[in-house]
Amino acid sequence: MNLDLFSSVIKDGNVATHISDQAWHLEGFATALEIQLRDLLRSIIKQAPFRQMKTPGGQLMSVKMTNCGEVGWVSDHLGYRYQTLDPVSNLPWPAMPEEFKSLAKNAAATAGFENFKPDACLINLYPVGTRLSLHQDKDEIDFDQPIVSVSLGLPVTFVFGGLERSSPQTKIKLHHGDVVVWGGKSRLAFHGVLPLEAGEHELFSHYRVNLTFRKAI
Numbered sequence: 001m002n003l004d005l006f007s008s009v010i011k012d013g014n015v016a017t018h019i020s021d022q023a024w025h026l027e028g029f030a031t032a033l034e035i036q037l038r039d040l041l042r043s044i045i046k047q048a049p050f051r052q053m054k055t056p057g058g059q060l061m062s063v064k065m066t067n068c069g070e071v072g073w074v075s076d077h078l079g080y081r082y083q084t085l086d087p088v089s090n091l092p093w094p095a096m097p098e099e100f101k102s103l104a105k106n107a108a109a110t111a112g113f114e115n116f117k118p119d120a121c122l123i124n125l126y127p128v129g130t131r132l133s134l135h136q137d138k139d140e141i142d143f144d145q146p147i148v149s150v151s152l153g154l155p156v157t158f159v160f161g162g163l164e165r166s167s168p169q170t171k172i173k174l175h176h177g178d179v180v181v182w183g184g185k186s187r188l189a190f191h192g193v194l195p196l197e198a199g200e201h202e203l204f205s206h207y208r209v210n211l212t213f214r215k216a217i
């Protein structure tokens with residue numbers, strides 16, 4: 001498909017906006033699952049509560065995180081990595097619910113990535129005022145695998161750059177239920193989110209929650 005940047009098409013009955021090379025914004029793709037996703041998240045965080053991780057440099061990250069899946073992303077004084085055990089409980093991360101897997105797989109397929117089988121789901125909790133500074137996701141083994149992101153709760157401004165920190169940036173507003181799929185050249189693009197603005201969401205209260213699905217190992 002040959003499309004101008006930010007033009008929208010209907011893919012499998014969903015509105016898909018092309019945001020960059022092999023990067024698609026699927027508006028409202030997860031909205032029909034919102035109650036299930038919230039309830040499944042509740043049970044995951046009972047087993048593996050949100051926590052603030054430390055960067056390798058010793059800074060406390062403002063975003064709170066947890067994981068489900070075979071492996072989970074962790075950060076501490078030793079660095080960034082994926083591991084099978086939750087360092088807080090020393091137990092395996094909660095299993096990834098089948099509903100999460102099929103959502104991620106369907107979104108990836110809609111964006112042209114067949115056979116996506118995520119083994120990691122990082123769950124980010126943004127209280128009002130928290131941000132995620134510009135970074136690349138490069139702790140995974142195979143960069144040919146896409147990343148699927150699901151936004152829930154309060155909206156946020158997402159900043160998307162290029163392959164260098166100094167590359168030009170574009171901003172996209174991500175709303176509750178939106179899914180973004182990143183692959184190809186966009187897979188290693190710098191990205192971040194601006195500080196969360198105050199608001200109230202009927203299912204997620206004063207928070208934004210983001211799920212990122214990855215094939216990490």
Ligand code: MD3
Binds near residue numbers: 122137149190192
């Ligand atoms: C672009 N999370 O957890 S999701 C992260 O909203 C992360 O919580 C953000 O960046 C969040 O690492 C952004 C959208 C996203 C995820 C992965 C990407 C955008 C991406 C990987 C490459 C390029």
Ligand code: FE
Binds near residue numbers: 135136137191
């Ligand atoms: Fe990221």
